[in-house]
Amino acid sequence: MTTKPQSAPKNSQIVQPPPGMEGPGFFATRVDKAIGLARANSLWPLPFATSCCGIEFMATMASHYDLARFGMERLSFSPRQADLLMVMGTIAKKMGPTLRQVYEQMAEPRWVLSVGACASSGGIFDTYSVLQGIDRIIPVDVYVPGCPPRPEQIIDGILKIQELAKNESSRRRYSDDYKHLLNGYGIE
């Protein structure tokens, strides 16, 4: 017998269990689905905020938009405990090595959210001193467009990261493809 969706209160959504087998006193599902569910709903973000997108992030984090609704109760200001690197703002070329080091210090699995035009492509700062998109130095999972994006857009990006975390194969981080991806950026 498969599980039925639980009835949720009107106008609210709670996390649904993954597909699986249910019987009296037990529930069987796939390990990677269970782990994905746990990971997706307890991401610890590391905010790397350098400019106006960082201000939008502060609004996203604060009570009105409230990141805690998505299991992000605690922002991790140490990369070693963070799962999600949120890069928000213009990254100057001189800051590139710092950002890269922060990324390298994060433990697997790790995701990267690039918020705003500057982090994604250099934005209006097409100039000798600005990195033309952080994907030149680290791999990016989700891009959020906007200059700066509204908190709703940042939340949309976070929900997409959650989808990635939920559906990621438990073997992905050990795969040759992933190693190849990191090697493409000269990491490890």
Next chain:
Amino acid sequence: MSHDTLSELLSKQFNTSILNCTTDFGMRTYTVALPELYAVLKFLKDDAACNFFFLTDLTGYQSADEQHLYVVYHLHNLQTNQRIRVKSQMPIQKPECHTVTDIWPSANWMERETYDFFGIQFKGHPRLKRILNVDEMDIFPLRKEFPLEDQTRDDKNDKMFGR
């Protein structure tokens, strides 16, 4: 000291090395021949009557014909609240001038910045390396021969804009 007195004093001391003296944007500007630049600046600092002991700014610029670089010093006498500007021209093939870090120690970072953006070599500077841009940069970005835009972008060709 009035500006006229200062002009007379300078032309008496350095004669033909003071190439030009104008008032631009309400500030007296002296153009000095490059070989005498260091001596003029040292005189302006050390002479009791001049006493320009504060170096407000040190920067550079490139002439419109792109053949010359200029180095510009803004001096300030805080006691009489007198400000002057001193500049000197150098050929772009050989942009070299003497450091003033021994006259005003605050010139250290400003000369590094001027080197960073214009490539002007300050002879005798204790540590002339880039200060704001990345060390790997191989251009002097505020010179006209180098483009302002980042040259690694490939998404800004005319095809993208329907031209």
